[in-house]
Amino acid sequence: MTGTLILVRHGQSDWNLKNLFTGWRNPDLTEQGIGEARHTGKQLKAAGYVPDVYFTSALRRAQHTLDLILEELEITEVTITRSKLLNERDYGDLSGLNKDDARAKWGEEQVLIWRRSFDVPPPGGESLKDTAARTLPYYDAEIVPLLKADKTVLVAAHGNSLRSIVMAIENLTPEQILKRELATGEPVIYKIGADGKLAEKVAI
Numbered sequence: 627m628t629g630t631l632i633l634v635r636h637g638q639s640d641w642n643l644k645n646l647f648t649g650w651r652n653p654d655l656t657e658q659g660i661g662e663a664r665h666t667g668k669q670l671k672a673a674g675y676v677p678d679v680y681f682t683s684a685l686r687r688a689q690h691t692l693d694l695i696l697e698e699l700e701i702t703e704v705t706i707t708r709s710k711l712l713n714e715r716d717y718g719d720l721s722g723l724n725k726d727d728a729r730a731k732w733g734e735e736q737v738l739i740w741r742r743s744f745d746v747p748p749p750g751g752e753s754l755k756d757t758a759a760r761t762l763p764y765y766d767a768e769i770v771p772l773l774k775a776d777k778t779v780l781v782a783a784h785g786n787s788l789r790s791i792v793m794a795i796e797n798l799t800p801e802q803i804l805k806r807e808l809a810t811g812e813p814v815i816y817k818i819g820a821d822g823k824l825a826e827k828v829a830i
């Protein structure tokens with residue numbers, strides 16, 4: 627028997643569209659982002675997924691994404707656990723800055739290091755390693771026991787908070803996770819075995 631884990635990055639946010647570092651700032655979805663979230667819900671419904679348990683972050687763009695998925699799944703009676711431990715990586719002093727302006731100021735290479743290195747945090751913010759240090763204990767304590775009990779769990783969260791979980795589940799190296807991008811609204815689906823480890827990655 628296996629549990630099913632569905633990870634969904636939020637749809638395009640207003641600050642994704644404006645090309646701003648977002649982190650813990652709290653923009654909502656754009657019209658495109660709303661469409662992406664609805665599309666995810668429709669895809670999951672068409673594939674027959676009916677999650678038992680729902681998690682999201684403390685940020686609006688992820689919560690709104692989950693609400694839209696639930697609407698498409700036509701699920702109204704639901705308990706949602708919202709935790710800031712699933713929040714996006716904190717971008718610190720870069721939050722709110724334009725990514726192109728940051729490249730012009732600090733150089734392409736430095737900005738890439740801040741964005742995609744494993745353990746170099748942006749000034750005043752979190753590295754992916756720092757993010758994993760809060761997401762993974764939460765995942766292990768709150769989500770893995772449900773998966774071991776054969777539940778289907780949906781987590782609507784963020785590019786980097788989900789990358790930290792994907793890295794652990796797929797046992798990726800820091801070099802491999804650097805290159806892994808999660809598209810807005812694109813679900814990643816895993817079957818997780820009774821040992822809590824990856825049994826199978828499922829295409830949708």
Ligand SMILES: O=C(O)[C@@H](CO)OP(=O)(O)O
Pocket residue numbers: 642646647648649650714715717741785786
């Ligand atoms: O701004 C952010 O919080 C993230 C996700 O959009 O950006 P990046 O792709 O640089 O990790």
